[in-house]
Amino acid sequence: MDKRTQIFAATEQLIATVGLDKVSMQQVATQAHVAAGTIYRYFKDKDDLLRQLSSHLMMQCATHIQQGVKDEPTLKRQFERLWRNTWTMMLQRDHLLLSRDQFDALPRDDQLHAQRERDAFSDLYQVFQEGKQQGVLKPLDDEVLITLGLEPAFCLARKQVRGVITLDSHAIADAIHACWDAISLH
Amino acid sequence: MDKRTQIFAATEQLIATVGLDKVSMQQVATQAHVAAGTIYRYFKDKDDLLRQLSSHLMMQCATHIQQGVKDEPTLKRQFERLWRNTWTMMLQRDHLLLSRDQFDALPRDDQLHAQRERDAFSDLYQVFQEGKQQGVLKPLDDEVLITLGLEPAFCLARKQVRGVITLDSHAIADAIHACWDAISLH
Amino acid sequence: MDKRTQIFAATEQLIATVGLDKVSMQQVATQAHVAAGTIYRYFKDKDDLLRQLSSHLMMQCATHIQQGVKDEPTLKRQFERLWRNTWTMMLQRDHLLLSRDQFDALPRDDQLHAQRERDAFSDLYQVFQEGKQQGVLKPLDDEVLITLGLEPAFCLARKQVRGVITLDSHAIADAIHACWDAISLH
Amino acid sequence: MDKRTQIFAATEQLIATVGLDKVSMQQVATQAHVAAGTIYRYFKDKDDLLRQLSSHLMMQCATHIQQGVKDEPTLKRQFERLWRNTWTMMLQRDHLLLSRDQFDALPRDDQLHAQRERDAFSDLYQVFQEGKQQGVLKPLDDEVLITLGLEPAFCLARKQVRGVITLDSHAIADAIHACWDAISLH
DNA sequence: CATGAATGAGTGTTCATTCAT
DNA sequence: CATGAATGAACACTCATTCAT
Missing domain, CATH: 1.10.10.60 (Homeodomain-like)
Known part of the structure; x- marks a missing residue:
């Protein structure tokens, strides 16, 4: 190594x-x-180390979250996959994402960073865009839709890690269903 | 003073x-x-100062979020009020809540803290519990329900403060509606 | 202290x-x-310490070199006094003035510094200016005249300290005489 | 190379x-x-590098200062040549000689060094010794005579480089004349 | 009670020097 | 011989904390 x-x-x-x-x-x-x-x-210095690590982890995170999503047959299944990937990733690498805001607070070239992030999560964005085109998802801004659909996965996982809650597989299924309700048209 | x-x-x-x-x-x-x-x-020391400040702010936060909720006639309106309160509080006191995770990272007596937090937010918890009793909200764990319903308000407000998104009043109404879809039975 | x-x-x-x-x-x-x-x-920092020390020493140096000069009856005697003061000061505080160039190399506000230095050595400058007015000294630039008349005192003292030369009182008198020859009209 | x-x-x-x-x-x-x-x-180490460089530069310096001196017809002309060589060398290689004291501060074998230096500057010493023998120069110690005659050239050049003074060719001629007055019998 | 000068362990960073390749 | 990655002691400087006044 x-x-x-x-x-x-x-x-x-x-x-x-x-x-x-x-x-x-x-x-x-x-x-x-x-x-x-x-x-x-x-x-170069401590800042550089942390910024590069942050980038590195963001890429790993993107890989993990989008893993196998394209193989899913339906949009709903794709969304579910994204949600579950998010959940398991957080449980495994909890320590890092607990510090997400601290990473966000690091000074960086935001212009460049935002672009890279978007590229890394292109599969994810694509799922939500297709959903809107097919009339399955609500016609909201991408960022809003993603926040509504997946941010709860982050938040719940964080609470799980901290021991505030303990969700079993049924509860997870329920949570996913609820998030789907938030973003889908019906 | x-x-x-x-x-x-x-x-x-x-x-x-x-x-x-x-x-x-x-x-x-x-x-x-x-x-x-x-x-x-x-x-006692710097940690103590920050921990006590954190507590202090949590109380203010509770006051702000729960303001006027009891005056609302219906459960849905109460929820909407909670959501909007959360949103405006974040926009006003953004600086502090951007550091929420850093506050969370401070070492503290979690047992005691959790209890105090629950007390401070009792109105909020009550809204969700009543919602479940009335069969209006999904029969999920309190924490899960709150996460699904209100955490997006925090997350969206944070993005708004950071300039990632810019929501107008229609978009906010849509977001609230979506969150309601997430937690309500239908 | x-x-x-x-x-x-x-x-x-x-x-x-x-x-x-x-x-x-x-x-x-x-x-x-x-x-x-x-x-x-x-x-404020190391630089500030060294710069302030340098200033401090320059003042002490000025005091020492100009000591008793005004009490001397004639211009030549005043010059001799300046020369001897320089010599004895160097022998006593040799260590510091060995580093004169290093002090000079410190970054500083040269404009201000030059003015202060001129003020501190005003008696010295006055001696040379009067000498020119009286037609006793050569009509050269102040700085040049001082360099010719007194710099050898510094240089010789330095060599004395280093053991390169060992001047007795006669030799010193000779050196002073020679310096006077350099600057005086004849 | x-x-x-x-x-x-x-x-x-x-x-x-x-x-x-x-x-x-x-x-x-x-x-x-x-x-x-x-x-x-x-x-061997950094000190050795600097010490050897210092020696190297001293030799170059000797070469420059003594250049063409032997070709001059009279002792006074030889002295003048030495003075002017010193002056021009300082203006050209100012950076190095500004650090003269720092080089001097390097730990070294002084015994050996002094001998080498004397050898390198043998032409220079010879001029002054001959001057004394011919009764043209004052009967002072070699080092003293050299200090009186040439050290002002170093000092003035240094001030010129630093911008403290600006000597034109007349002023230089005057300075040389003054130095000659310092060392010559009259 | 309040002060603020003093402390000293700790920080991020540099750089002369070594040594396996 | 030459390399340059690796070292670790040393550096200038900061800051939470204490305590004599």
Whole structure:
């Protein structure tokens, strides 16, 4: 495993453990079994490390969420798949997405970033756009539709991770159904 | 105005200006027209200050969100009121709630905190419980129902503040309608 | 003795010992029996400390060099006094003036600095200006005249300190005489 | 061009650009188109590099200052030549000689160094010794005589480079004349 | 009670030097 | 010989916290 990957892994783990803004470069170095100075061969500074990690994770996240969606036969099934992917991803990598807002708060080139994000989630956007074209989904703005349909998946998963709620598979099915009700025409 | 309140006000303002994790005790002291040491008469340490501020803000938030809800004639209208209150509160006090996750990340006595939160939002919980009893809302767990119905208000408002979306009053009405679809039986 | 003075003294001593650009803030703090952070209550940063010290020393230097000059009866005696003052000052505080160029190399507001320096050495400038008016000194630019008359005092003292030369009182008198020959009309 | 020379050239250039104590070995390596480790094949450490460069420059300096001196017909003309050579050298290679004290501050074997320096400047010493033998110059110690006669050339040139003074050719001739007055019998 | 000077451990970052390739 | 990735001690500077006044 190369040093860059080690550093990424160490940073990811530390963010999970102590929280994004408590992570020190020394900690990262120790965790990555690397000297402090070595980090600076791979990343300009701490900001650069965090920004690149954020990008990296966003891509992984996109991959996970959109996995297998295109294979689903119907739009509703595609939506369900997106929802379930979101849920499982959050449960697995909870630590990182707990810090989502902190990542968002990092200074970055927003113009560029927004474009990349859109590209990475193009399958997702496509599902919602098709839904509108077919008259299955409500004719709302893309972002609104996605927020209504999938954001609850994030929020519920977060609460599940924190132990506020404990959903079984029936409850999940119900939640998905409810979200579908929110976005579909009927 | 007593010192404790001054310190709260100063901290809140600084969080809005420079961001939660850039606030230093010295800055707070200066802004509050108080000596650095004085803060420690009222708060055990920085964490305690932030935790108490968080609690304080949560109460204000509860007040704002639940304002006038009981005066609404029907359950649907009560829900709509909750949703709109959430939306406007976020737009007004955006700076603080952008940092919601950072507040959440503060170490705290979760047991106690959860109880207090529940108490503060009792009107809100009551609306959803009544809705279930009357057979108007889906028979889901309280937390799930609230997440489905109101969390999109937080998320959409956040995006509005960030400039990702720009919703007019029609779009807001549509969003509320969609959330109602998510939680109501039909 | 107040902290500011302690820090000045410590810095001066360290410069003498290890050289201007090897001095670390930690060393200064230790030598001054002060915590590292304390320095920053009195000086904005390292540059500020060095610049203020430089100013401070320049003033002391001016005082020493011009001491008793006005009491001398004749212009030649005044010049001799300036020369001897320069010589003895260098021998006493050699360490600092060995670093003269390094001090000069510090970034500073040159406009302001040049003015202050001129003010501090006004007696010295006056001697040379009067000399020209009386037709005793050559009609050269002030700076040139001072360089010709007194810079050798600095250079010789430096060499004396370094052990390159060892001048007795006769040799010093000769050197002063030679410098007078350089600047006087004859 | 061999690596050793490349490294010398790179170091000299960097000192001129960024100043002696801001030069890093990595910069030198890059500028010299050489790997960082390679420098250590030719120089024991950074100090050694700088010390050797200093020696190297001293030799060049000697060459420049003594250039054409022997061709001058009279002692006074020889002196004038030395003075003018000093002046022009300083204006051309100002960057390096501005750092003269910093070079001097480098730890070195002074015994050996002093001898080498004397050898390199043998023509110069010879001029002054002959002057004394011929009864043209004052019977002072060599070092003193040289200091009185030539050090002002360094000092004035330095001030010229720094913009403190601006001497035209007449002023230079005057300065040379004054220096001659300082060292010559009359 | 209130103050604010003082502390010192901790931060992000640099850089001379080494050594496996 | 030459390389350049890796090192880790050192740097300037910050800031939560304490305590004598």
